[in-house]
Amino acid sequence: MKIADPILDLIGRADENRLHQVLDALIDLDGPSAQAVASYAGLPRSQFERLAKASTELRAVIAERPDCPHQVAATLVEDPDSDVRRCLASNPAIADEHLVMLASDTDEWVRWSAYRNPQAQDAHRAAVALLSPRDHLQIADQSECLDPATLPERLRELTLTSVMNPNQAKSRAELALNPNLPSDCVPDLMAAAIDRREWSCLWKRHGGIWPTTYAFMNPHTPDWTLTVLREFGHPAILLSGSVEQETVCTSPVDSLVQLIDSGLLVRALWRELALERVVELEYWNDLDEGDKFYPSSPSVPLLDPHSPAHFILGGYSEDREWIETDPYLSEDSAVRVAAQWFDTEGLFDLVDFDEDSLDLMAIAGLAYLMESESEGLSGLSLTESGLSVLNRVLERGDVYVEHNDFDTRVMVIDSSLPNITFAGTLNIQKVGLVDLLQASRGDPMLNSWGISSHFLMCIAMHPATPDHIREQLQDDEDPQVRLAARISMDGAQRGVAGPAQSLAGQMNTLVFSSLIPEGRLEEARIWLSQIIDYDVDYEFWNAASNLGIVEFISGNIQLARDIFETVRACGDGPTFEAEEYLARIDSGDVVRKRERPRYSDEWRQFPIEGATPHDDQQSHYYRSLRIMEANVDDKTLVDAWVKGRGEYATAFIDAAMDSEGVAALGISRETIAKSLADYVETVLLQLPDSSEARGQGIADLAAGNRPRAEILLRRAAVRGDREAASALASLLIADGQERTGNGWLTVSESGRK
Amino acid sequence: MEDLDEQAVADLAGFLEERWTEDFAMTLAEDQDATLGFALARALSCGWITPSEGMDRFIEAAQNLKKAVGDQ
Numbered sequence: 108m109k110i111a112d113p114i115l116d117l118i119g120r121a122d123e124n125r126l127h128q129v130l131d132a133l134i135d136l137d138g139p140s141a142q143a144v145a146s147y148a149g150l151p152r153s154q155f156e157r158l159a160k161a162s163t164e165l166r167a168v169i170a171e172r173p174d175c176p177h178q179v180a181a182t183l184v185e186d187p188d189s190d191v192r193r194c195l196a197s198n199p200a201i202a203d204e205h206l207v208m209l210a211s212d213t214d215e216w217v218r219w220s221a222y223r224n225p226q227a228q229d230a231h232r233a234a235v236a237l238l239s240p241r242d243h244l245q246i247a248d249q250s251e252c253l254d255p256a257t258l259p260e261r262l263r264e265l266t267l268t269s270v271m272n273p274n275q276a277k278s279r280a281e282l283a284l285n286p287n288l289p290s291d292c293v294p295d296l297m298a299a300a301i302d303r304r305e306w307s308c309l310w311k312r313h314g315g316i317w318p319t320t321y322a323f324m325n326p327h328t329p330d331w332t333l334t335v336l337r338e339f340g341h342p343a344i345l346l347s348g349s350v351e352q353e354t355v356c357t358s359p360v361d362s363l364v365q366l367i368d369s370g371l372l373v374r375a376l377w378r379e380l381a382l383e384r385v386v387e388l389e390y391w392n393d394l395d396e397g398d399k400f401y402p403s404s405p406s407v408p409l410l411d412p413h414s415p416a417h418f419i420l421g422g423y424s425e426d427r428e429w430i431e432t433d434p435y436l437s438e439d440s441a442v443r444v445a446a447q448w449f450d451t452e453g454l455f456d457l458v459d460f461d462e463d464s465l466d467l468m469a470i471a472g473l474a475y476l477m478e479s480e481s482e483g484l485s486g487l488s489l490t491e492s493g494l495s496v497l498n499r500v501l502e503r504g505d506v507y508v509e510h511n512d513f514d515t516r517v518m519v520i521d522s523s524l525p526n527i528t529f530a531g532t533l534n535i536q537k538v539g540l541v542d543l544l545q546a547s548r549g550d551p552m553l554n555s556w557g558i559s560s561h562f563l564m565c566i567a568m569h570p571a572t573p574d575h576i577r578e579q580l581q582d583d584e585d586p587q588v589r590l591a592a593r594i595s596m597d598g599a600q601r602g603v604a605g606p607a608q609s610l611a612g613q614m615n616t617l618v619f620s621s622l623i624p625e626g627r628l629e630e631a632r633i634w635l636s637q638i639i640d641y642d643v644d645y646e647f648w649n650a651a652s653n654l655g656i657v658e659f660i661s662g663n664i665q666l667a668r669d670i671f672e673t674v675r676a677c678g679d680g681p682t683f684e685a686e687e688y689l690a691r692i693d694s695g696d697v698v699r700k701r702e703r704p705r706y707s708d709e710w711r712q713f714p715i716e717g718a719t720p721h722d723d724q725q726s727h728y729y730r731s732l733r734i735m736e737a738n739v740d741d742k743t744l745v746d747a748w749v750k751g752r753g754e755y756a757t758a759f760i761d762a763a764m765d766s767e768g769v770a771a772l773g774i775s776r777e778t779i780a781k782s783l784a785d786y787v788e789t790v791l792l793q794l795p796d797s798s799e800a801r802g803q804g805i806a807d808l809a810a811g812n813r814p815r816a817e818i819l820l821r822r823a824a825v826r827g828d829r830e831a832a833s834a835l836a837s838l839l840i841a842d843g844q845e846r847t848g849n850g851w852l853t854v855s856e857s858g859r860k
Numbered sequence: 861m862e863d864l865d866e867q868a869v870a871d872l873a874g875f876l877e878e879r880w881t882e883d884f885a886m887t888l889a890e891d892q893d894a895t896l897g898f899a900l901a902r903a904l905s906c907g908w909i910t911p912s913e914g915m916d917r918f919i920e921a922a923q924n925l926k927k928a929v930g931d932q
Contacts (some may be wrong), residue, residue, distance in 0.1 A: 454889040457882075465880050465902070472899025473909060476918075486912030493908030 109148040109172065112317040113357045116149055117339045123151075125335065130154050132332045133318050134161070140321035145169050147318050155179045166191045173200035180205055189214035196220035210234035219243050252281035259289045266292040270299035283308035294551050297415075303397060303422075306415040309552060313364040320365045323347075326523045342366055345540040346375045348531035353539035359546035363553060370427065373420055374522060375529040376565040377402045378429050381519045383570050390432055390515035397422055400517070402565075405620075407591045407613065409564055416556045429522040434513040441497050442489075445474035448506040456505075467500045530571035541566060541576055545583070560585040567591035586610055593754040611638045611646035614753055618653050623660065628701070629780030630760065631657045634753035636784075639825055640818045644847070648680020651825045659688055662700030668692050669827025676857035677850050704728030704778055706785045706796075722773040731774070731782035732790070741791055748787045756783055797823060801831035808838065829855045864904075864911045864919070872901035872922050879929070887929065897922025 119126040130150075134141045134157065144150065145158050145168035158165045159179045169175055170183045171194040183195050184205045189212075195201060196209040197220040210221040210231040215238075221227060222235040223246055236244055251257050252265050266282055269275040279296050282288055283305065293309065300306055319336050322328045323343040337344045340356025342365050355362050366372040380386040386402035391412065393399055401410045401421040410417045436444065448456070449471035457464045474497070477487055489497060501508060529537070544563050548554040560583075566572050567580045568591050580592035590610055594617075614634050622631040635657070638650035655670035667688065674685040691697075704725045713729035715737060720726060735744075747755040763769055763779045788794045794815075795803045804819030817838060823831035833855035839848030876898045888895040897918035903909045 454885045454895070457885060460881050460885065465877065468885075468895075469876075469899040469902040470908065472896050473903050476896055476900070480914070483914040483917075484912060485914070487909060487914075490908055490910065492906070493903065496906070496908055 108146065108315070110143055110146040110315045110317065111148050112143075112319055113361065114317065114319040114336060114339050114341050115147060117356060118335065119149060119151075121339075127151065127153060129319070129332055129335055131157070132329055133322060134158070134165075136321065136325050136328060137162075138325075139316075140318060140325060141165055142168060143316060143318035143321050146172075146315070150174075152176055159183060163188045163190060167194040170195040171198055173198060175200075177202060184208050189217055192217045193220050197224060199225045201226055206231050207234065211238060215239060215243065222246070250278075250281050252278045253285055255285060255287050257285065257287065259287055262288050263292060266295055270295045273299070273301065276301060276305055280305050280308040283312060288312075294555070297551060297555060300415070303415075303418045306418050310415075310419055313360075313368075313550075313552075316368050317365060320369045320371075323371060323527065324369050324524070342543070343369075343371055343527070345536050345543065346371050346527050346529065346532065347536075348526045348528045349533060350536065351533060353533075353535045355539065355543060359543045360550040360553065362543055363547040363550075363559065367420065367558070370424070371524075371527050372562060374427075374429055374524065375527050376562060376569065378519055378522060379528065379530050379571070380565060380569060381517075385568050385570065388430065388517040388519065390517050392434075392511050392513050392515060394510050400424075400427070404568065406568070406594055407564060407587060410561060414556065415552075416558050416561055419552075419556070419558060420561065429520060431518045431520050433516040433518065435516060436498070436501060436508065436512065437514045438489075438494060440512050440514055441494075441501055442474045442477050444501065444506060444508050444512050445471040445497060446478035449475040450479075452506075463500075463503065463505070466496055467505055470497050470500055471506070529566070529569055534573055534576075537566070537572065537576055541579065548584075557585075560588050563588045564591040568595045593751060596754065596758050611650070614638055615646055615649045615653055617753075618650075619656075623653070623656060627776060627780070628657050628661055629703075629777045629784065630753075630756060633756045633780060633784050636822075637751065637753050639821060645680060648674055648677055652681045652684050654825070655685065655688060659692070660698060660701075661703070662698050664692055664697050666826060670825060672857070673825055673827055673832075673854055676854045678853065679850055704781055706789055719772065724775055724778045727772065727774040727778050728782050731779060732786050735782065735786045736790070739786075744787055745791055748792075752787075756780060759783055794819065797826050797828075800826075801828050801834070804831065805834055808834075813838075824851060824854065829857070864915065868923065869901045869904050869919065872898060872919065872926060873905035875926050876902055884929075887925070891921065891925055893918055893921035894925035895922075897925075 115126060115129065118129055130144055130147070131154070133144045134154070141158075141161070142164060144154065145161075145165045150158075150169075150172075155169055155176055156179060158169050159182050166183060166186060166188070167190050169179065170186070170191050175183070175195075175198065180195060180198075180202065183191055185208075186192050186195075192209060192212055192214065193216050195205065196212070196217050201209075201224060203226070206221055206224060206226055207230075209217055210227070211234045212218050212221070218235045218239050222232055222239070222244060224231070232244070251261070252269070257265075262282060262285060265278065266288070269278040269282060279299055282292070283296050293312065296305070296309060300309060319341055320343065322332055322336055323341070323346075333347075337347065337350060337352055340352075340354055342355045342357060342362030344350050344352045345355065346366065357365075363372075377386065377388065380402060381388045386404045386409065389399070389401055389403045389412075391399040396413075397418070399412050399417065399421060401412055401417050403409065410421065412421075449468075453471070454468065457468070470493070473487070473489070473493070476484055477489075481487070500506065529540075532540075541563065544559045544566075547559050553559045563580060563583060563585070564587060567577055567588060572595070574596065577592045577596055581589050583589050583592070590613060614637065618631045618634050622628070622634065632654065635650045635654045638646055639654065651670055652674045655667050655674065658664075658670060659667035671685040671689045671692075674680050675682050675689065702724075704727075710729035710732040713726070713733055715730065715733040719730060760776055760779050760783065764776055769779070789796075794800075800819040800823035804816045804823060807813075807816035807819060817835070820831045820835040820838065824835050832851045836848045836851035836855055839845075839851065842848075888898065897920070900909070900915050900918050901922060904911060
C-alpha cells in the first residue's frame, strides 16, 4: 500500500534536491521510517534504486509496488530472498518476462503468488502447475466487499445490507477497508460498528503515518531534517518546543490524524497532564478486548474505556517508552484470586502437606469467606500479617493468576523526545493546535467518536494553557469541553468534580464530592441553585437532595427535612438518600446550627472603610456588599450569574481570597460566597427569600413574568411548599411539560404544608 | 465476636496442624463449613484476622468434624 505524504510532495515541488536529501535522511533512520519512505507514493527513481540494495524488508516493499521501475524489478526478480521475489510475484503491474521467471521459481510460495497474479495467463499458470501441488492451484474468490474493483453503487448496497445485520461485522470491516467505498457510507458503518476490529478498519481509511512524521518520532533525526520539515509546515510543529511557527500546510484532518497515529499528541498531553497530576494514567489488563491505557480525571469524563476513541488513542503499545508499567495484585484482586482457587481447585490441588500448603488452604478459605459470605461475616477482614501471608502464598506460585487479575501501576518516565511538548510550546502554537482540533471536526470519526473533543478537554485542563484559550474553549460546541474549560479557570481541574456525564451531573458531583466535604456550603448552595433554577429530571432532584444535605450539615434541620420529604415525594430522584437523611433526622442525629451572616438593608449604611472587628463575619458581610456595590459592574455580574453562576462564583471567591486584606481580616470564604449570592439575587435581581418566593412567584405569573415566576415557584416547591408545587405543576402542564408537571403534582399531593 | 471460645479455637488450630495430611484434607473436602472453620481457627490463632460476628457456624462445624474424626 502506498503512503501519501503531502509534506514530501511540497518539498519536491519546491526543491527536488532537498527532497532527495530528506528522503535519504529518513532512509538512514532505518526501521519504520525507511519502511514508510519505501511506501511513499511519490518515491523518486534514485530512492527506488537505493532501496533495491537495502534490507530484505525494504526490498520487499518496493517489489510489491506497481510503479517499481522495470530495471529495479529486473534486479529483484533474482533476489536471494524468497520474500522479496514473492512480493514481486504478487505485483499487479509485473512485466511478463518477470512473471514467467517467477512462475517457475524454486520457492513454492513465490509460484503460489505468481499463479494468483492478476496478470497471469494460462502459460504462466501452466508453468506453476508443473511444479506445484494441486491444492495450491485454487484461486480463492475475492470478497466483493473488499475488492477495489467493486463499483461504488454496489458498495453502497452492500453497506446498507451489512449495517442492518449486527452479525455482518466481517463484511462491514471489509467495506471499511475498501478504498472505493463512497465516503457517505462511512457514518453508517460507524454507527453499526460494534468492536475494535471494525473501529480499526474504519480508522485505517485515514491512511498511514507519513514518512516525514516518523522523523518527529525518532530521537536520532538530524536537526536539519526537522528544520526543513518545520519550514514546510509539518503539523508536528504545533508540538515542537519553542518553535516560532504555527502555520501547518496540511488539512486539519490529515494533520490531526498524523499527530494521533504517531502518538505525539498523546505523548505531549497525557504525559504532561499526568506529571501535573491533573489526570491519572490507568491501565487495564484485558485479554478479551485488548489491554487498555487511558487518562482518567476526577473532574471530567475524558475517555470511556469501551469507546472507539479510547481504542484509537489508548490501548497497549510497545512504543510508549515514556511510561513504565508495573503489574501487581491489589488486595481485592489477591482475595478474589485466592477465593477462586479455594472454590475451584482447593484441597484437591494440594500435593505436599506441609506448613506452606496449610497456610494456602487457610488463607484461601478466608478469602472465600470474604468473597462469598460477606453478608454473614461483615466484619471479616485481613490484618497486616494476614495480608502478608496472602501475598506470600500467591507469590510462591501455587495459585494460578491470570493476566486479567493483575492490576497495573503506570509510571511516567523521561520521554526520549523531550522536544515534543505542549507546555513548552509558545502560545501561538497552542492557539494553532486548538484551531486545528476544532477545524478537524469535519471528519466523522474525529467528531462523532469525540476524539477532537477529547484533546480539547485535555488542553482546557492543562495547567500551561493560557486563560485566553480557556475562554475560547468556553464557547466550544461541545459542552464537555466547555465544562473542562470552566472548571479549569481557577485550577479546579486538579480533582474537584466527579465522573458524572451531564453538566448538571458533574455539578452535583462537584458539590457532593468536594464542596460539601470541604465545608464550602455557601458555594455549594450557589452551584446547586444553578441546577435547581433551570434543570429538570434526575439531576434536578439530585441537586435538591444535595441541597438537603447542605442544610442538614448547616443545622437547618427543618429546612433539610422539608427538602428531603419533597425529594422522597417526587419518587424520581435519589429517594434512598432522602430516606437515609430523614431517618437520621428522626433519630435525633442533628448537627449544631451554623451561624450565617443575615441579610438586612443595614449594609447600605455600613462604612466601606475603617476597622471591623477581626472575624466579625456579619460586619465583613456588610462591608463586602458595599465593596461589590462600589466596584462590580452589575450587568456583568447578572449576566455571569445567569450563564453559569457556579463557575463564576468559585472564580470570584478564589480571587477575593487571594487578596491580602481578606486574609488579614479573617474574612471567611463562606462570608464572601454569601455576600456575592445575596448581592446578585437580593440586591440586583430582587428575588425574595424562600418564605416569600411562592407569593412573589404567583404575582410574577399574573404580571406575565413567566421565567422569574417559574424559578421562584420551583425554589419554594423544593423547600417543601406544596402550594408552590401545585402552582408549578399547573404552570408546567399548561405549558405542555406534562411529565415534569405531573411530578410536581405528585409532590403537591403528598400531604405536607 | 465477643463470646468466641479462644481455647476451642486454639484446639482446632492445633488439631489441624497435627493432622494435616492428604487423608485429612480429603476428609475436609467433604465438609466445606468445617474446612472454613479450621481455616478461621488457624487464621485467628496466627493473628491474620480478628474475631467477628458469624464465625460460630463454621467453628462449630469444625468442632463437629474434629469430634467425628476423634482419635482415628
